[in-house]
Amino acid sequence: MASESNQKQLSDIKFSVLDLSPIVVGGTASESLKNTLDLAQHVEKWGYTRYWLAEHHNMTGIASSATSVVIGHVAGGTSKIRVGSGGIMLPNHAPLVIAEQFGTLESLFPGRIDLGLGRAPGTDQLTAYALRRDKMSNGEDFPEQVEELRAYFNPSLAGGSRHVRAVPGEGLNIPIWLLGSSGFSAQMAGQLGLPFSFASHFSPKNTLGALRLYRTSFKPSDVLDKPYAMVGVNVIAAETDEKAKRLATSMQQQFLALIRNNPGQLKPPVDNMDEIWTPYEMAALEQQLGSSIIGGPETVKEKLQAFLDETQADEMIVNAQIFDHYDRLRSYEIVSDITGINPASNPL
Structure with missing residues (x-):
């Protein structure tokens, strides 16, 4: 219910x-994937709506490169939470393969x-070539790829029957989201009448502009009659502000390594962290992680509400890069x- x-x-x-x-550090991909399922099972009980996994390649710190496989692992170990991709980097794949994979799921x-679909490679250029086998495939044909993929699920979008069919896939109602960190996918999602998820967690300065572009370019569709915007946000919460700030240094070190x-x-x-980063690096991280919310319960609640006031988002998707699994669960x-989504803490 809306506020007064x-x-x-x-x-x-x-x-x-x-x-x-x-x-x-000191862990394995096997342990990481076990933790992924454990986290999914916990957040399902705590009232979260969906659990998304991201496609990255050639990164020793991320275990979700075979994203569709991990989605099946999580969905098989849970019962009601929605499970999906945040996202599949479509230029890395033939649209037919993704239609078949998600039709199977x-x-x-x-x-x-x-x-959820993105147009970035999710990796470096050398690895992108290893994935795509085509130096000309740079994401510029993303709109055509999305159109082809959607038509595998709904052949009427391509004008009727077609010789190549996605089985399983054809006729299934699988929500497609467009993901982005700039205005390109925002405008495209609006024009197609699709839900849009913006990567505020690493591109905070572009957030409001992209959301504005999405909402102003939105055209009602068979999928949505009005815009639906989700924003990504890094949240590191703990019992106290001090503990949360310390936990957040793992995330800061991760982005520093990328820089x-x-x-x-x-x-x-x-x-x-001052013993690790330079003043220039600290400023660069502030640009990328400026929207991160770090603190104890009251601090996090206040900052989440301020972020909601600013974005008027319909949904927030929370990322928490925390070293210790128990601290991440907490x-x-x-x-x-x-936020009142935990049924146990909010029986109403």
């Missing part, structure tokens, strides 16, 4: 989870699968408690 000021409250919107299946787990072009496994927290539990 007609401003959305945290209890008015949905909250979801973005999981990069982090491989921590939807056939196995009816009504629970989301297909230094030396990505690796998720590192344990440290007491003082962070998501705190968010569920303070």
Whole structure:
């Protein structure tokens, strides 16, 4: 129910989870994927709407490269939470293959699968070539790829029957989202009348412009009659502000490694980042992680509400790159408690 000021409250919107299946220093991909399923099972109980996994390649700290396979692993170990991709990097794949994969997932787990699509490679250029085998494939044909993919699910979009069919896939209602960190996918999602998810968690400065572009370019469709915008947000929550700030240094070290072009496994927290980064690097991280919300329950609640006031999002998808699995679980539990999505803490 809307507030008296007609401003959305945290209890008015949905909250979801973005999981990069982090491989921590000293850990393995097997342990990471076990933790992914454990986190999914917990957040399902805590009232989160969907659980998305991201496609990255050639990164020793991320275990979700075979994204469709991990989605099946999570969906098979849960019962009601929606499971999907945040996202599948479509230029890395033939649209028919993705239609078949997600048609299979939807056939196995009816009504629970989301297909979020991005146009970035999710990796470096050399790895992108290893994936695509075509130096000309640079994402510029993303709109045509999306059109082809949607037509495999709904042949009427291509003018009727076709010789190449996605089985399973054809005739299934699998929600397609467009993901982006700039205005390109925002405008495209609006013109197609699709839901849109913006990567505020690493592109905060572009958030409001992209949301405005999405909403102003939106055309009602068979999928949506009005815009539906989700925003990504890094949330590191703990019992106190001090503990949360320390936990957040793992995420900061991870982005610092990307800036230094030396990505690796998720590192344990440290007491003082000033011993690690330069002033220039600290400023660069602030640009990328400026929208991150770090603190105890009251701090996180206040900052989440301020972010909602600013974006008027319909949903937030929360990323938490935290070294210790228990601390990560606790962070998501705190968010569920303070937003009122946890059925146990909010029986109404």
